[in-house]
Amino acid sequence: MEACKCEEKWAKLEEIIAAHRGQPSALIQVLHEAQELIGYLPRQVLIAIADGLGVSLSEVYSVVSFYAHFTTKPKGKYQISVCKGTACYVKGAPEILERLQKELGIKPGDSTDDGKFSLEVVRCLGACGLAPVMMINKRAHGLLRSDTAVTVLQGYE
Template structure:
């Protein structure tokens, strides 16, 4: 467990215990509990998983397999800027793959990862519902379309340099 994870869990311990208390050890409430814990912390660190597993009398591996089964859950911290790049059909045929490769190359992260400084995370997702603008990505929920590899990293750089508001 990383120092950051331990700190996060300590920071949120009381609130996690309050969430658990609401469900009174009901194992069927695992998804709801994980949902609330992730809403609180932003992701589900290993030792939070252990607190939940202990409370529900479950093996930690049961909890971690539920987390890996559902795309919604994450056991790694998200970056300050969260890029979701679409690899749905419309975006794929217009070059999403090259954009993903460019982002991976430039920032040294693959889908599901966060840069070491905690600034940027990347997720490759299915159709974002803006196929007319393909290829598309969102950064912290804001859509950017008609991308090519250069345009995508220029936009991301502007976020990282806090210049995006002026764009």
């Protein structure tokens, strides 16, 4: 596994696949476990999962792209999750997201070239009273405006 370069993780992944060999219905569960293990889902991992479970690679890709939770790219050191749940949406989340995209030069689902930041859109973070909210790793930042969101970001640079 070129992207992972870790024999231990590869062996663990093979165990996960072996536990569900020939079971296409376990696809989501296996993808979830693989992402927990590796942090993302590189192509080589998806090929191994497709082979092991007996599903086509295109089917695996369509599941991965359907669920925002799955990612085929490594996450940045700082993972920014912008909430676009209803409360955050009406209080300006789209503008905040737009501003962060411009600032970082990436779209949701991508990481900056230096591997420092990755950006994703999530649904309600359970902090609607602080809307609009974004999380950076495990820390929530609320009552944002687009300019304060950028200031928060600069604190991580």
